[in-house]
Amino acid sequence: MNRRFVLAALPLIFLLTAATPPKKPAVPPAPLPDLVKIVLATELGPIELELDAKRAPIATRNFVRYVDQRRFDGITFYRAMKLAWGEQPNGLIQAGTRGDPRRDLPPIAHETTDQTGLLHRAGSISMARWAPGTARGDFSILLSDMPSLDADPKSTDPEARAGYTAFGRVTAGMDIVRQIFDSPISPTLGEGAMRGQMIAKPVKVLTARRMLTP
Numbered sequence: 001m002n003r004r005f006v007l008a009a010l011p012l013i014f015l016l017t018a019a020t021p022p023k024k025p026a027v028p029p030a031p032l033p034d035l036v037k038i039v040l041a042t043e044l045g046p047i048e049l050e051l052d053a054k055r056a057p058i059a060t061r062n063f064v065r066y067v068d069q070r071r072f073d074g075i076t077f078y079r080a081m082k083l084a085w086g087e088q089p090n091g092l093i094q095a096g097t098r099g100d101p102r103r104d105l106p107p108i109a110h111e112t113t114d115q116t117g118l119l120h121r122a123g124s125i126s127m128a129r130w131a132p133g134t135a136r137g138d139f140s141i142l143l144s145d146m147p148s149l150d151a152d153p154k155s156t157d158p159e160a161r162a163g164y165t166a167f168g169r170v171t172a173g174m175d176i177v178r179q180i181f182d183s184p185i186s187p188t189l190g191e192g193a194m195r196g197q198m199i200a201k202p203v204k205v206l207t208a209r210r211m212l213t214p
Contacts, residue, residue, distance in 0.1 A: 036060060037211035038067055043204045047173035049125055055116045056167035059127050062108045066137050067208045071103045076202035077180045079194065089143040093180045094128055095205060096138025104136045111165045112151035118166040120149040125168045132162040141170060141177050
């Protein structure tokens with residue numbers, strides 16, 4: 001190689017190297033309090049949530065990221081699963097990003113109820129998912145106790161062993177939850193098991209914000 005060419009190239013290499021700023025180390029997220037208060041301002045009224053960051057830190061941190069990044073502003077409650085048996089109302093409502101790539105964050109690790117101790121009771125908020133470890137930005141609020149959603153470590157069914165992730169509860173606004181649950185259902189929308197569970201006119205979440213606490 002021509003020695004003069006090598007020497008002539010050195011200043012250019014130096015300039016390119018000097019022009020590239022060093023990467024800053026990733027800043028870890030600020031720790032959350034044990035209980036995080038959230039308000040979902042829906043077009044029917046507010047729903048207040050209390051998320052348990054101490055016992056379900058992964059799901060709670062995920063939900064808070066969606067809230068803080070305004071990814072839940074404008075989503076809808078689009079599903080009402082109404083179960084005909086048992087004490088009424090029996091079932092849940094579901095809301096979230098519905099796979100929108102503009103809103104979705106990466107999926108999160110699965111937290112089981114036998115690990116967290118947070119069970120699926122009336123008023124619980126729970127992560128929606130396909131397989132364990134696929135939950136992103138969709139969630140359910142329960143109208144009734146639903147122990148079938150809790151993890152069953154003794155089951156031979158992998159789905160039943162995993163269960164779903166409960167990570168908080170409604171502290172105010174269950175009347176709004178009931179209004180959403182009672183919304184008219186479309187007879188044609190939805191696929192598979194969700195057919196006949198889709199709300200004909202989904203209820204919009206105007207904003208989702210953390211609540212200031214003392």
